[in-house]
Amino acid sequence: MKTNIGVFFGGRSTEHEISVISASQAMHAINREKYDVTPIYISKQGKWYTGEALFDVANYRDVPALLAKCEEVYMRPIYDDYNLYKTKKSLFGSNVFTKLDVVIPVLHGSNGEDGIFEGVLESTGIPFAGCNTLSSANGMDKITMKMILQACDVPVVDYVWFTDKQWFSQREQLIAKLEEKIGYPVIVKPANLGSSVGIGRAIDRSQLIEKVDEAEKYSTRIIVEHMVEELQEINCSVLGDCDDFQPSVCEEPIKSGEILSYEDKYMGGTKGVKGMQASQKRIPAELPDDETKRIQFLACETFRVLSCHGVSRVDVIIDKTTRNIYVNEINTIPGSLSFYLWEATGLSFDKLMDKLVQLALKRKRESAMKTVSYDQNIFSLGGGVKGTKGKLK
Numbered sequence: 001m002k003t004n005i006g007v008f009f010g011g012r013s014t015e016h017e018i019s020v021i022s023a024s025q026a027m028h029a030i031n032r033e034k035y036d037v038t039p040i041y042i043s044k045q046g047k048w049y050t051g052e053a054l055f056d057v058a059n060y061r062d063v064p065a066l067l068a069k070c071e072e073v074y075m076r077p078i079y080d081d082y083n084l085y086k087t088k089k090s091l092f093g094s095n096v097f098t099k100l101d102v103v104i105p106v107l108h109g110s111n112g113e114d115g116i117f118e119g120v121l122e123s124t125g126i127p128f129a130g131c132n133t134l135s136s137a138n139g140m141d142k143i144t145m146k147m148i149l150q151a152c153d154v155p156v157v158d159y160v161w162f163t164d165k166q167w168f169s170q171r172e173q174l175i176a177k178l179e180e181k182i183g184y185p186v187i188v189k190p191a192n193l194g195s196s197v198g199i200g201r202a203i204d205r206s207q208l209i210e211k212v213d214e215a216e217k218y219s220t221r222i223i224v225e226h227m228v229e230e231l232q233e234i235n236c237s238v239l240g241d242c243d244d245f246q247p248s249v250c251e252e253p254i255k256s257g258e259i260l261s262y263e264d265k266y267m268g269g270t271k272g273v274k275g276m277q278a279s280q281k282r283i284p285a286e287l288p289d290d291e292t293k294r295i296q297f298l299a300c301e302t303f304r305v306l307s308c309h310g311v312s313r314v315d316v317i318i319d320k321t322t323r324n325i326y327v328n329e330i331n332t333i334p335g336s337l338s339f340y341l342w343e344a345t346g347l348s349f350d351k352l353m354d355k356l357v358q359l360a361l362k363r364k365r366e367s368a369m370k371t372v373s374y375d376q377n378i379f380s381l382g383g384g385v386k387g388t389k390g391k392l393k
C-alpha cells in the first residue's frame with residue numbers, strides 16, 4: 001500500500017487562489033509510484049471537498065461547477081482518527097472516503113499558515129509537514145515574530161505596534177511615540193496578512209493617519225515600521241526542522257514600484273496571470289559571498305528560533321546605504337513551496353515533497369517518545385477537590 005498524502009489548499013484567506021496554484025504544483029510533483037495523493041480543497045466559505053477534478057487548475061475558473069463534481073468531506077478532531085469522512089450520509093456502507101497517512105498543508109495566509117488549521121491536525125495526531133500551531137502562529141503575526149527575533153538577536157527594523165482600539169483612544173500618544181522612536185518615512189502593516197494586502201507607506205503625519213485607518217480595516221493589530229528607503233529584497237528558503245536544517249540559494253525578486261505588490265508577486269509585473277513562476281526574480285541573487293552567507297545564516301536562525309518545520313522562506317531587506325541586513329518576515333508555507341529555490345540548490349521538486357513527508361513522519365516518531373503524563377486519574381486517589389464542595393467526594 002502506498003502512503004496516502006492529503007494535500008490541503010484554498011482556504012479562507014486573501015491568498016486563496018495562490019494556494020490553489022502552489023498546491024497544484026506540489027501535487028503534480030509528488031512521485032506517484034511511491035505515494036497516493038488526496039487533494040482536499042477548502043472553499044472560501046470554509047467547506048472541504050475532494051475529487052479528481054481538483055488536480056487541474058483550469059477547473060477553478062468555475063468553482064461551483066468544479067465543486068459539483070467533488071465530494072464534500074471532513075475530518076473529526078478525534079485523536080488517532082485519520083479518516084476523511086463524506087459529509088453526505090450513505091444509506092449503506094461506510095462513510096469513510098479514505099484514510100490519510102500524512103498531511104501537507106499548502107494553505108497560505110489566514111486560517112492556514114497561522115496555526116489555526118495546524119491545530120486541527122494536531123488534534124487528530126496525524127503526521128503533517130510544516131510548522132506546528134505554535135510556530136505557525138508566531139511566524140504569521142508580524143508583531144510577535146519581530147518580538148521573538150529581537151529577543152534572539154536576529155536584526156529587524158525598528159517598529160511600534162498597537163491595536164485598533166488603542167489607535168482610536170490614544171492616537172496622539174501613539175503618534176508622538178512613533179515619531180520619537182522611528183520618525184518618517186514609515187511602512188504601516190496589518191499584523192497578520194500576506195501578499196502586501198493593507199500595507200502602505202507614509203512620509204508624514206497625515207499620511208500615517210490615512211494608512212493606519214486603511215490597515216485597521218484588515219486587522220485588530222497594526223505594526224508601523226521604519227521604512228528602509230533604498231532597499232534590496234532577498235529571499236532564502238530553509239528546509240528541515242529546528243534540529244537539522246539547511247538554507248537554499250538566495251533569490252532577488254524584482255519589483256515594479258516602491259513596495260513589492262500583489263501583482264509583482266503573482267502576476268509577473270502587471271502583464272500575465274500565470275502564477276508565481278511568472279514573477280520576476282534573479283536566482284541566485286547577485287551578492288558578495290559574505291552577504292549571501294550572512295543572509296543564509298539569518299534565515300536559518302529565524303527558522304530555528306521560531307521552531308519551524310518543513311519548508312519556509314525568510315525574506316530579508318538590505319539597506320543599500322549601509323548594507324545592513326534585516327529579517328523582514330518568514331513565510332511558513334511559502335508560495336510554490338519555494339520549489340524553484342530548491343531546484344536551484346540541487347533538490348528536485350519531487351525530492352522536496354519526499355523530504356516533507358519524511359520530516360512529518362520524523363516529528364511524529366519523536367513526539368511519540370515524549371512522556372504523556374495524563375494517564376493517572378487524580379480522582380481515584382481519594383480526597384476532596386477545592387471549590388467543588390459536596391459535588392466531588
Ligand SMILES: Nc1ncnc2c1ncn2[C@@H]1O[C@H](COP(=O)(O)OP(=O)(O)O)[C@@H](O)[C@H]1O
Pocket residue numbers: 157187189193194195196197199225226227228229231233258259260315317328329
Ligand atoms: N521596513 C520596510 N522598509 C521598506 N520597505 C518595506 C518594509 N517592510 C516591507 N516593505 C515592502 O513591502 C513589501 C511587503 O511587506 P511584507 O512585510 O513582506 O508583507 P507581506 O506579508 O504582505 O509580504 C515588502 O516586500 C517590501 O517591498
Ligand SMILES: [Mg+2]
Pocket residue numbers: 195196315329
Ligand atoms: Mg513579504
